[in-house]
Amino acid sequence: MRPVSSTYVISGIAGLYVAQSVIGGVTWSALPAIMRLNGVPLDRIGLVSLIALPWVLKFLWAGAIERYRLPPVGRNRSRTVVAAGGIVSAAGLLVAGFLDPAVALPLLACLTVVAFAAATVDIACDGFAVETLARKQHGWGNAAQVGGAYLGSAIGGGLFLYLxxxxxxGPASWATAGLLLLLGSPFLFGAARDLPEEVRSHVPSLGTALSRPELRRGLLVSAVFVLAQKSALGMIGPLLVDQGLDAGRLGLLNGLGSFFVGLGAAVFGGICVRLFGVRSVLTVALLLQAGCLALFSSAASTAFVPLAITMTAAAASTSGIMAFGFVALYAQFMRWSDPRQAGVDFTLFQCMDALVSLTGGVAAGQIAERFGYGPLFTVTSFLAFAAVPLLLLATRRS
Known part of the structure; x- marks a missing residue:
């Protein structure tokens, strides 16, 4: 591949990561709260997690996308994949703006199409970043990924909810559609423009990935960690709404939490990974999340926890602790990925993340609707504590 300015590449992939996280923030942070404000029952809100289905299944077409993107002879087609996915995502949000948030199923179907396009773009973006950035630039690429994720979450989960x-x-959805097209411009017209003809010998293979013990171990770690960290997150917004928080204040909480708390915790997590190692950071993240979940259980079951304390814990749980822990988790995923087909390997890890998030979110909605918030957060707090020894066992050295 021709030398491409690292500034172009980093700015291009950062824009794409922000765009993907805007979609995620709208879907998993803003939408549950908006649906609750429109009177949607909790079990229907739990179905929002089904929008993650394309992220669960994208490993099925990751190899095909990589083979199209990197033909045996020819130009790198990352630009084509990203452009097509961006247009579909923006069009989907335009359509979603005309739908009623109180009628769940049509809106969920529309946003699932958006998620499919975004998941496909993610395959191309990750592969392009790994193959284009020099090894010494990978840290900056990871910073763009983490920083972009939390900026996007602040926009999608915070600014969108506020607007x-x-x-x-409707207006908030239409404005977001325009923003997605703007965020994709640095990649389309800078980093991925005028790529040269190339000859390639390696063919990415899902079978090769699954045959590696490091990858199988990574899938187990992903499942355990994500179940403990993410399964109840979709119910935190509805809990705050039911305790009297309006959309504007919740939007500011999500936005400020995602950007300042999340970004700061991601940087701090990166430092701690270098100083203390991945296993230590993952363990601390699980214990902190268990404590926050226990506090949510108390807030839902008693009148002794002030709303301000619950809001602070929500910002810490959904932004700070998540960022701190997932920096370490993704650092481990990079170590377990084969550099020759990092797009396929990393996609498998992300699919396990999405699968557990989806099933856990649906289950959380059902539990909260039938038994209340208290039992839900009690169970998930226990899961976070119980995950610590399992995770330490799975990440032990061979």
Whole structure:
């Protein structure tokens, strides 16, 4: 591949990571709260997790996308994949703006199409970053990924919710569609423009990935960690709404938490990984999350926890602790990925993350609707504590 300015590459992939996280923030942070404000029952809100289905299944077409993107002879087609996915994502949000958030199923179907396009773009973006950046630049690429994720979450989960409270669901969705096209421009017209003809010998293979013990161990670690960290996150927003928090304040909480708390915790997590190792950071993250979940259980079951304390714990749980722990988890995934087909390997790890998030989110909605928030957060707090020895065992040295 021709030398490409690292500034172009990092700015290009950062824009794509922000765009993907904007979609995620709208879907998993803003939408549950908006649906609750429109009177949607908790079990229906739990179905929002089904929008993660394309992220669960994208390993099925990751190899095909990589083979199309990197033909045996010819130009790198990352630009084509990203452009097509970006157009579909923006169009999907335009359509979603005309749908009623109180009617769950049509909106969930529309946003699932958006998620499919975004998941496909992610395959191309990750592969392009790994193959284009020099090894010494990988740290900057990872910083773009983490920073982009939390900036996107602040926009999608915070600013979107705030604008929705001021102007309504439709205008907020349409503005976000335009933003997605803007965020993709640095990649399309900078990093991925005018790539040269190349000859390639390696063919990415899902079978090769699954045959590696490091990858199988990584899938187990992903399942355990994500179940403990993410399964109850979709119910935190509805809990705050039911305790009297309006959309505007919840949007500011999500936005400020995602950007300042999340970004700071991600940087701190990276430092701690270098100083203390991945296993130590993962363990601390699980214990901290268990404590926050126990506090949510108390807040839901008693009147002794002030709303301000619950809001602070929500920002810490959904932004700070998540960022701190997932920096370490993704650092381990990079170590377990084969550099020759990092797109396929990393996709498998992300699919396990999404699968557990999906099933855990659906189950959380059902438990909360039938038994209440208290039992839900009690169970998930126990899961976070119980995950510590399992994770230490799975990440032990051979």
């Amino acid at each position: 929705s409270g001021l102007y309504g669901w």
